[in-house]
Amino acid sequence: MPIQKTEKIWHNGTWINWDDATLHVASHVVSYGSAVFEGIRCYDTKQGPAIFRLREHMQRLVNSAKIYRMELAYSMEQFCNVATELVRRNKLNACYVKPIVLRGYGDAGVNPLTSPIECYMACWPWGAYLGKDANTKGVEVCISSWTRIAPNTLPAMSKAAANYMNSQLIRMEASFNGYTEGIALDSSGYLSEGSGMNIFLVHDGTVYTPPLAASVLPGITRASVMTLCEDFGIPVKEQVIPREMLYIADEVFFAGTAVEICPIRSVDRIAVGKGQPGAITKRLQEEFYALTTGTKPDRHHWLTPCNVPVAAGTR
Numbered sequence: 359m360p361i362q363k364t365e366k367i368w369h370n371g372t373w374i375n376w377d378d379a380t381l382h383v384a385s386h387v388v389s390y391g392s393a394v395f396e397g398i399r400c401y402d403t404k405q406g407p408a409i410f411r412l413r414e415h416m417q418r419l420v421n422s423a424k425i426y427r428m429e430l431a432y433s434m435e436q437f438c439n440v441a442t443e444l445v446r447r448n449k450l451n452a453c454y455v456k457p458i459v460l461r462g463y464g465d466a467g468v469n470p471l472t473s474p475i476e477c478y479m480a481c482w483p484w485g486a487y488l489g490k491d492a493n494t495k496g497v498e499v500c501i502s503s504w505t506r507i508a509p510n511t512l513p514a515m516s517k518a519a520a521n522y523m524n525s526q527l528i529r530m531e532a533s534f535n536g537y538t539e540g541i542a543l544d545s546s547g548y549l550s551e552g553s554g555m556n557i558f559l560v561h562d563g564t565v566y567t568p569p570l571a572a573s574v575l576p577g578i579t580r581a582s583v584m585t586l587c588e589d590f591g592i593p594v595k596e597q598v599i600p601r602e603m604l605y606i607a608d609e610v611f612f613a614g615t616a617v618e619i620c621p622i623r624s625v626d627r628i629a630v631g632k633g634q635p636g637a638i639t640k641r642l643q644e645e646f647y648a649l650t651t652g653t654k655p656d657r658h659h660w661l662t663p664c665n666v667p668v669a670a671g672t673r
């Protein structure tokens with residue numbers, strides 16, 4: 359999916375043209391991957407564009423920055439207001455909103471503390487991440503030979519650019535071997551997550567997902583899926599999961615902003631259940647779309663409409 363240029367990008371408190379959002383090649387982030395970011399979906403609802411779980415995403419951005427000692431000049435609420443204004447200014451409905459905080463042009467060398475912090479936010483139209491039929495038919499995935507970042511190496515709870523070098527290895531290997539995605543195991547050999555998405559499985563009516571200690575990103579879609587399971591009275595267990603549980607699961611699915619809720623129909627060419635999206639996956643997916651697109655009342659207050667400015671501290 360090529361990025362579609364839009365009109366305006368926010369940079370450190372000002373609105374600049376898309377083509378002016380450039381960086382010097384000697385910026386710290388270019389050599390050392392020193393950036394934290396978010397990926398957020400804005401949905402087209404009857405009430406106009408609305409951003410899904412905006413505050414939770416911006417809180418994670420602030421947390422990611424804090425882990426890397428990046429001092430922010432903006433609060434979570436300010437970032438939320440920028441996001442809604444960004445969508446309004448670019449006159450978009452459904453789109454992807456990407457705030458990024460990076461270390462810019464300053465001193466040479468690894469020490470990041472003397473390079474300036476730059477904040478940007480852009481948005482652009484965005485469709486299905488794993489192909490147009492992925493969410494209806496399901497995808498074929500493999501276990502990656504690459505292990506997820508180990509504890510105390512790169513912090514998995516921070517959505518940092520550098521983590522995505524590991525993700526790229528997982529994703530490239532899967533593509534070269536003819537799979538849509540790869541699933542990484544953690545450094546102890548237990549299930550972790552996909553290259554840019556969390557994973558769930560269903561076994562005997564219970565939904566399972568790996569814990570944060572398995573080097574997963576604390577996904578906002580992951581948390582939403584867990585809430586929907588609670589709403590439906592479906593038991594959810596966050597626990598260490600051995601690889602082979604994927605092969606005997608009744609259902610397996612990915613969850614993430616990009617993939618939304620995406621059924622997995624085989625793992626390492628072993629069919630998941632009957633090799634088709636399962637009933638629990640479909641029920642969660644249906645409810646997720648009903649809530650994100652506003653066709654059902656927003657009972658969890660997950661949507662922030664963009665057509666009205668957001669007051670500080672409110673949705």
Ligand SMILES: Cc1ncc(COP(=O)(O)O)c(C=O)c1O
Nearest residue numbers: 554555556575577578579614615
């Ligand atoms: C590595 C990784 N895990 C999980 C997720 C899912 O997180 P979220 O649902 O907040 O998008 C993402 C997407 O941002 C990701 O990059």
